[in-house]
Amino acid sequence: QLQLVESGGGLVQPGGSLRLSCAASGSTLYYHAIGWFRQAPGKEREGISCQSSNDGRKYYTDSVKGRFTISKDITEGTVHLQMDNLKPEDSAVYYCAAAGLFSQCSLSNTDEYSYWGQGTQVTVSF
Numbered sequence: 001q002l003q004l005v006e007s008g009g010g011l012v013q014p015g016g017s018l019r020l021s022c023a024a025s026g027s028t029l030y031y032h033a034i035g036w037f038r039q040a041p042g043k044e045r046e047g048i049s050c051q052s053s054n055d056g057r058k059y060y061t062d063s064v065k066g067r068f069t070i071s072k073d074i075t076e077g078t079v080h081l082q083m084d085n086l087k088p089e090d091s092a093v094y095y096c097a098a099a100g101l102f103s104q105c106s107l108s109n110t111d112e113y114s115y116w117g118q119g120t121q122v123t124v125s126f
Helices: none
Strands: 004-007 010-012 018-024 032-039 046-051 058-060 068-073 078-083 092-101 120-124
Touching: 004 092, 018 032, 018 092, 018 120, 032 068, 046 068, 058 068, 078 092
Parallel strands: 010 120
Antiparallel strands: 004 018, 018 078, 032 046, 032 092, 046 058, 068 078, 092 120
């Protein structure tokens, strides 16, 4: 049973950067497929980035391509989402989610993910 904890959210001005982290208490996420999702008020949860653990491929939704980077830290067993050139429309609660070991990730199918963090708020505003 994985317990995921996100950190790194906060308030940032447009054009700024934040680095979100996702850790699993007492375990490593390195071998799990990982997804990052976000949900803004009144909107559905959106998959924004994921990394498969069978082939290491990374995927991004169009709105964040070139600005966000997903990565895994094998030493710490954590997953990060580097977010650069943030825009007000990036404001949302961000969640990390873990799927199976050595598996393919998905941006659209949340049923693939068995474990979810509690979320961290990101606000992009002056």
